[in-house]
Amino acid sequence: MKKINPKAKILVIDDDPDFRKVVSIMLKAGPYHVITAKNPQEGKEKLFAEKPDLILLDIMMDSLFDGFSLCHDIKTSEEYQELRETPIIFVSAVKEMTGSRFTFNPSEQGLVGPDDYIDKPVQPDDLFARIEKLLKK
Amino acid sequence: MLRRSLAIKLIFCVAIILILTIGIFAYINTNIQRKYLIEEMQQNAVRLSQTIERSIQYDMLTARSDYIQRRLEDIGEQEGIEHIRIFDKKGKITAASSVEEIGMLIDKQAEACYTCHSDREALKRLSTPDKTRIFKLEKGYRVLGVVNPIYNEPKCYDDACHFHPKDQNVLGVMDILISLARFDKQIGTSRKQILIYFLFTFLFISASISLFIILFVNTPIHRLIEGTQRIAKGDLNYRIGSYHSDEIGELGRSFDMMTTELKKSREEIEQWNLKLKNEVKKATEKLRKINKELNTANKKLQELDNMKSDFMRRMEHGSRSHLAVIKSCLSLALGEHYSELNEQQKDLVKTAERRSSALLELLDDILLLSYRKSTKAVYHMKPVQVPDIIQKVVEDTQDQAQKRSIMIDVQIPLEFPQVLADPEALKEVFSNLLNNAVKYTEEHGTVNVSVKQKKGIIEIIVSDTGIGIASEDLSQIFDEFYRAPNAKSYKIEGTGLGLAIVKEIVEAHHGSLKVQSELGKGSTFTFLLPKTDKAE
Numbered sequence: 001m002k003k004i005n006p007k008a009k010i011l012v013i014d015d016d017p018d019f020r021k022v023v024s025i026m027l028k029a030g031p032y033h034v035i036t037a038k039n040p041q042e043g044k045e046k047l048f049a050e051k052p053d054l055i056l057l058d059i060m061m062d063s064l065f066d067g068f069s070l071c072h073d074i075k076t077s078e079e080y081q082e083l084r085e086t087p088i089i090f091v092s093a094v095k096e097m098t099g100s101r102f103t104f105n106p107s108e109q110g111l112v113g114p115d116d117y118i119d120k121p122v123q124p125d126d127l128f129a130r131i132e133k134l135l136k137k
Numbered sequence: 138m139l140r141r142s143l144a145i146k147l148i149f150c151v152a153i154i155l156i157l158t159i160g161i162f163a164y165i166n167t168n169i170q171r172k173y174l175i176e177e178m179q180q181n182a183v184r185l186s187q188t189i190e191r192s193i194q195y196d197m198l199t200a201r202s203d204y205i206q207r208r209l210e211d212i213g214e215q216e217g218i219e220h221i222r223i224f225d226k227k228g229k230i231t232a233a234s235s236v237e238e239i240g241m242l243i244d245k246q247a248e249a250c251y252t253c254h255s256d257r258e259a260l261k262r263l264s265t266p267d268k269t270r271i272f273k274l275e276k277g278y279r280v281l282g283v284v285n286p287i288y289n290e291p292k293c294y295d296d297a298c299h300f301h302p303k304d305q306n307v308l309g310v311m312d313i314l315i316s317l318a319r320f321d322k323q324i325g326t327s328r329k330q331i332l333i334y335f336l337f338t339f340l341f342i343s344a345s346i347s348l349f350i351i352l353f354v355n356t357p358i359h360r361l362i363e364g365t366q367r368i369a370k371g372d373l374n375y376r377i378g379s380y381h382s383d384e385i386g387e388l389g390r391s392f393d394m395m396t397t398e399l400k401k402s403r404e405e406i407e408q409w410n411l412k413l414k415n416e417v418k419k420a421t422e423k424l425r426k427i428n429k430e431l432n433t434a435n436k437k438l439q440e441l442d443n444m445k446s447d448f449m450r451r452m453e454h455g456s457r458s459h460l461a462v463i464k465s466c467l468s469l470a471l472g473e474h475y476s477e478l479n480e481q482q483k484d485l486v487k488t489a490e491r492r493s494s495a496l497l498e499l500l501d502d503i504l505l506l507s508y509r510k511s512t513k514a515v516y517h518m519k520p521v522q523v524p525d526i527i528q529k530v531v532e533d534t535q536d537q538a539q540k541r542s543i544m545i546d547v548q549i550p551l552e553f554p555q556v557l558a559d560p561e562a563l564k565e566v567f568s569n570l571l572n573n574a575v576k577y578t579e580e581h582g583t584v585n586v587s588v589k590q591k592k593g594i595i596e597i598i599v600s601d602t603g604i605g606i607a608s609e610d611l612s613q614i615f616d617e618f619y620r621a622p623n624a625k626s627y628k629i630e631g632t633g634l635g636l637a638i639v640k641e642i643v644e645a646h647h648g649s650l651k652v653q654s655e656l657g658k659g660s661t662f663t664f665l666l667p668k669t670d671k672a673e
Contacts, residue, residue, distance in 0.1 A: 120457050
């Protein structure tokens with residue numbers, strides 16, 4: 001909590017309005033600058049408009065794996081060339097341990113994964129530590 | 138090859154037998170015949186000698202020597218008569234068929250005289266065979282000689298001439314030589330004829346034997362040989378066919394019977410083979426069908442499994458999304474506005490927070506158990522250091538233990554072998570066992586964790602001084618959602634799924650889990666893990 005970078009702009013892309021609200025409260029308490037988007041499309045627009053320092057990306061939104069696709073596009077597509085270095089943290093309501101998350105294996109499909117994972121519900125301390133670690137890079 | 142050797146052997150044997158029998162027979166026969174003929178000739182010669190003597194007797198009595206001489210010459214011209222001569226006691230030839238011999242002396246030692254004059258005293262009477270002799274002339278052919286003594290008679294010494302004294306027994310000797318050339322020639326011809334006859338007989342018998350062997354032995358045996366060769370090559374349709382009414386014919390018949398039986402058994406075997414093949418084919422077809430059905434069933438199961446996974450994922454996503462928001466809301470509320478709440482509100486919010494945590498834990502356990510029990514459960518087996526994993530779990534549990542002043546005593550040997558296991562799964566096992574131990578132990582209690590290696594197995598013991606498990610509950614503690622009544626009565630929260638998950642993982646590692654417990658004194662869980670160095 002003490003080493004928070006207040007200038008950091010964080011984009012939260014999640015289809016759950018309540019989660020966006022809760023995470024926003026948490027991050028603002030950080031304090032971080034928070035922008036939210038309710039789907040990949042809006043996320044893409046905000047991404048280009050705001051050029052955030054970090055993205056919290058939900059895996060399952062409109063479809064099962066649209067978080068993966070967006071992540072892959074940002075990391076590889078020409079379109080996102082200037083934003084490619086933006087760190088991405090996956091926020092998922094599906095735990096890694098259950099194994100079900102990887103029924104769709106990103107690396108097996110030739111997709112590029114995120115910089116970090118975090119399970120819902122998020123603990124503020126854990127979230128901040130991961131964000132700071134990536135921002136320092 | 139057999140034809141030649143068998144026939145030749147038999148002909149050779151027959152030849153020896155024929156040569157011996159016919160040869161000996163011919164020899165004896167010829168000899169007997171010759172002896173008989175010689176005897177006949179001897180008698181004839183003696184008779185001839187006597188006839189000549191009688192014919193010239195009158196001339197001798199009348200001492201008309203020129204008459205005698207002429208008669209001898211006449212007779213000597215006869216075919217077969219070599220010579221005739223008459224000599225006196227002194228050996229002087231007085232008359233002969235050859236005039237030039239007259240007056241010649243014949244020595245007593247000469248072979249013609251020897252018969253009578255071998256001893257000092259001359260023999261006076263001679264038997265017929267003794268009168269004759271056979272010898273070979275210098276001319277090259279054999280002759281039969283007849284010596285006929287001319288005895289004294291009253292007329293000889295009574296006559297007026299008184300030429301011969303009375304006491305003289307033998308007056309002279311008439312010697313006739315008869316040629317045996319014709320006789321010997323006849324004998325030779327006869328021998329030749331016998332030889333030719335023998336040869337013809339021999340040839341005829343040999344030919345007959347050969348024919349016999351070829352017809353009755355060789356041909357059937359050849360057919361038998363061909364039969365055995367053909368059968369050896371697998372042609373069971375070959376038959377000898379024609380049989381002679383002899384032993385070889387019997388052999389052929391037996392051979393054909395044998396072949397027929399052989400063919401029959403082979404056909405039976407082939408039928409069995411075919412039957413077996415058909416059975417195998419049928420069975421294979423059945424198996425293929427079953428396999429197909431199994432494949433379809435498996436596919437269906439996989440589809441169901443996928444559906445289940447998908448369902449679980451959506452369920453997890455949905456539940457956790459709600460829970461995440463609820464928990465975050467509660468913790469945020471508790472953090473920021475806690476002091477503004479009254480006691481009842483504080484309690485309600487705390488209860489809500491606690492129960493949402495329990496719900497999250499239950500959700501996690503259900504999902505974990507469902508995954509471990511599903512066909513998709515993957516164990517990434519690799520060499521692991523069991524003490525390291527235990528150490529990590531103990532560290533994670535330390536906070537929880539310290540809150541209730543429970544001491545975790547860990548005994549781990551310095552050196553420990555690596556074991557093939559899934560580290561994540563092992564961590565789940567230890568963390569469940571250790572969490573349980575801490576959870577069910579009262580404040581200021583002790584939890585002991587130790588690792589030992591024994592022959593072929595690794596033993597991990599987690600024991601506590603907790604509330605223990607009643608013996609009647611021991612058999613059920615691994616059942617899903619089962620919670621011992623005393624655990625509930627102590628108001629210790631739990632999902633009832635922890636040990637079920639542990640059981641799944643232990644079984645997947647071919648290990649075993651033993652529990653010893655006494656109500657109120659504590660429990661000891663012993664996890665035995667086989668020390669395999671091969672990947673599962």
